[in-house]
Structure formats: C-alpha cells, structure tokens
Amino acid sequence: MKLKEKCCLRNIPDADFSTIYFPVATKTLNEILDSLDFSKRLPIARQFYPSLKENKHVPGFSDDPMGELKISGSTGLDFVHKYQDRLLVIASNQCPVLCRFCTRKRITFTGERRRDFPFEKLSLYMQKHLQIKEVIFSGGDPFMLPDGEIRKFMDECARFSHIKKLRFHSRALTLIPERFDEKLFLLFRDFHVQNPEIAISVVIHVNHPLEIGRKSLEVIRQFRECSIAVLSQTVLLRRVNDSDVVLGELFTTLDRSGVQPYYLHQLDRVSGSVHFEVPLETGKAIMKKLISTLPERMIPLYVLDGHEGKKQIL
Numbered sequence: 001m002k003l004k005e006k007c008c009l010r011n012i013p014d015a016d017f018s019t020i021y022f023p024v025a026t027k028t029l030n031e032i033l034d035s036l037d038f039s040k041r042l043p044i045a046r047q048f049y050p051s052l053k054e055n056k057h058v059p060g061f062s063d064d065p066m067g068e069l070k071i072s073g074s075t076g077l078d079f080v081h082k083y084q085d086r087l088l089v090i091a092s093n094q095c096p097v098l099c100r101f102c103t104r105k106r107i108t109f110t111g112e113r114r115r116d117f118p119f120e121k122l123s124l125y126m127q128k129h130l131q132i133k134e135v136i137f138s139g140g141d142p143f144m145l146p147d148g149e150i151r152k153f154m155d156e157c158a159r160f161s162h163i164k165k166l167r168f169h170s171r172a173l174t175l176i177p178e179r180f181d182e183k184l185f186l187l188f189r190d191f192h193v194q195n196p197e198i199a200i201s202v203v204i205h206v207n208h209p210l211e212i213g214r215k216s217l218e219v220i221r222q223f224r225e226c227s228i229a230v231l232s233q234t235v236l237l238r239r240v241n242d243s244d245v246v247l248g249e250l251f252t253t254l255d256r257s258g259v260q261p262y263y264l265h266q267l268d269r270v271s272g273s274v275h276f277e278v279p280l281e282t283g284k285a286i287m288k289k290l291i292s293t294l295p296e297r298m299i300p301l302y303v304l305d306g307h308e309g310k311k312q313i314l
C-alpha cells in the first residue's frame with residue numbers, strides 16, 4: 001500500500017507525502033495510530049508523517065543546529081563534549097520512529113544500523129577527561145541496541161572511577177515498551193549490584209499524553225523498582241502540543257506515573273522543521289498558564305538549546 005493510501009486510511013488529511021528531502025521509516029507507527037480513535041490520531045501522526053513543507057529552506061535552519069560537528073574535543077558522530085562534566089554519546093543511530101523535527105536527522109535518518117562504534121576511542125577520551133562525571137547515551141535511541149552492546153557501553157564507563165552517573169535518553173519507552181523485557185531489567189539489576197556507586201536515570205522523550213500507554217507505565221514502574229529515576233523531555237511542537245491543556249495533561253500523567261517532567265524544549269532549528277516551530281512568545285504564554293495551574297514539581301524547565309548549551313527561557 002502506498003504512503004498516501006495509508007495516510008487516508010488513518011485519517012491524516014494534512015500529510016502531503018513528501019519523501020523527497022527525508023525518507024520515511026515508520027515501522028511501529030501504524031500500530032500506534034491504529035490503537036487510537038480517528039479523532040485522536042492527528043497530533044501523533046503529524047510528528048512522524050512527512051510533509052512537503054519539509055522541503056522549504058529557511059534561513060537560520062540547518063542540518064546541524066547544535067553545531068555538534070564543530071565542537072572541539074568531539075567527533076559529532078560518536079560523542080559530543082559540550083558541557084564540562086557531561087559527555088553525550090551518540091550510541092545508536094536508530095529510533096523506533098523518525099520524528100520529522102529530529103535534531104540529528106543527519107544521523108537518525110540514514111537507515112541501516114551502525115555497527116562500528118569506536119569503543120576504544122570513547123574509553124581513551126573518558127580516561128583523559130577526569131572532569132566527566134556523567135555519560136549520557138543518546139542517538140538515536142540507545143535502547144535500539146542489543147542488550148550486549150548496552151552493557152558494553154555501561155561497563156566501559158564503569159572502568160573509570162570519576163564517572164558517577166549514566167543517563168539514557170529514550171523514545172522507545174513510550175513507543176515500543178515491549179523492548180523493555182525481563183532480560184533488559186536483569187541487565188540493569190546486575191550492573192547495579194556490581195556498580196552500586198553509579199546512579200542511573202532514564203529520560204523519556206514524550207510529546208503528547210496519548211503517547212503514554214498502559215505498557216509504558218508498567219516499564220516506568222519497573223525502572224523505578226530498580227532504583228532508576230525516570231524523567232521526561234518534551235519538544236514544544238506546533239499543532240501537536242502547543243496548548244496548556246495538552247501539556248498540562250501530559251505533565252499530570254507523568255507526575256502520577258512517578259516521572260519528573262524535566263525539560264520542555266523550544267524546537268531546535270533543524271532543516272525541514274519550520275512548520276513545527278512555536279513562537280517564543282506563545283511558548284512563554286503557555287508556560288505562564290501552566291505555572292499558574294500546576295504544582296511546581298510538575299513544571300519542567302522551558303529551554304532553548306544552542307551551540308553554547310541550554311538557555312532557560314522561563
């Protein structure tokens with residue numbers, strides 16, 4: 001079935017089917033959409049279905065909006081050392097879905113799974129940089145890797161006594177919760193027994209309350225049982241979640257599930273994503289409404305990422 005027919009079947013009228021600029025890879029997307037009522041599908045579908053608007057070239061938007069390829073001491077493809085005490089490792093180039101607004105399209109939209117991560121180079125870098133206290137595994141989604149490779153990353157870090165924290169960024173937890181099986185939790189429990197001094201956290205990427213299903217809640221519960229903190233990050237997206245009602249529901253659901261809402265990101269200005277951008281003033285107004293209605297613990301930091309790091313907007 002062609003993409004256009006699939007969109008019609010799923011009641012996605014505003015997708016205009018561009019595959020010219022970025023390819024489509026929506027392996028699990030249909031299942032997710034089929035689990036929702038027609039009326040509720042649009043905010044989810046818009047994040048993943050391509051649009052002709054992606055072909056629009058707008059000044060200020062680029063393929064590497066965070067300047068990751070230029071940061072000194074980083075390779076931009078393997079790891080990025082932007083903050084003194086944190087090292088961001090691009091552990092995987094794969095995700096369960098392809099977000100059309102992905103900051104690292106240059107990595108995640110490439111198709112084939114990358115299999116040649118330079119572990120030796122990473123070890124050497126960590127060995128030389130004693131100021132690194134936390135290693136963040138991102139990508140892509142590190143949970144798209146086989147268990148053995150996840151453990152290899154963790155063990156490499158545990159060799160260095162200056163590394164005190166490991167953090168995993170994940171979209172898989174909400175979109176393919178079945179990935180988090182007993183074997184994976186055994187791995188985490190075993191690592192904790194061997195390395196009790198290293199704190200682990202998982203930061204889930206979640207943009208809409210409908211993305212959190214029963215199975216995801218169960219995975220969150222299991223992580224917390226393993227003493228692993230679960231936090232969230234959300235991207236503010238036009239016609240997806242740019243309302244205090246939607247975000248209020250999202251942060252309330254997360255809070256009820258034991259997840260700390262951590263960051264609300266202003267969109268990174270990556271090529272092909274201008275139609276997702278919410279003006280800063282609108283974002284601030286939404287945040288002010290949230291601040292006036294929700295308890296402080298449910299309010300994430302509203303931030304803008306840039307070459308120099310994150311700036312808090314509100």
Ligand code: SF4
Nearest residue numbers: 095098099102140171
């Ligand atoms: S989940 Fe994150 S890394 Fe993966 S495609 Fe979406 S924005 Fe990019």
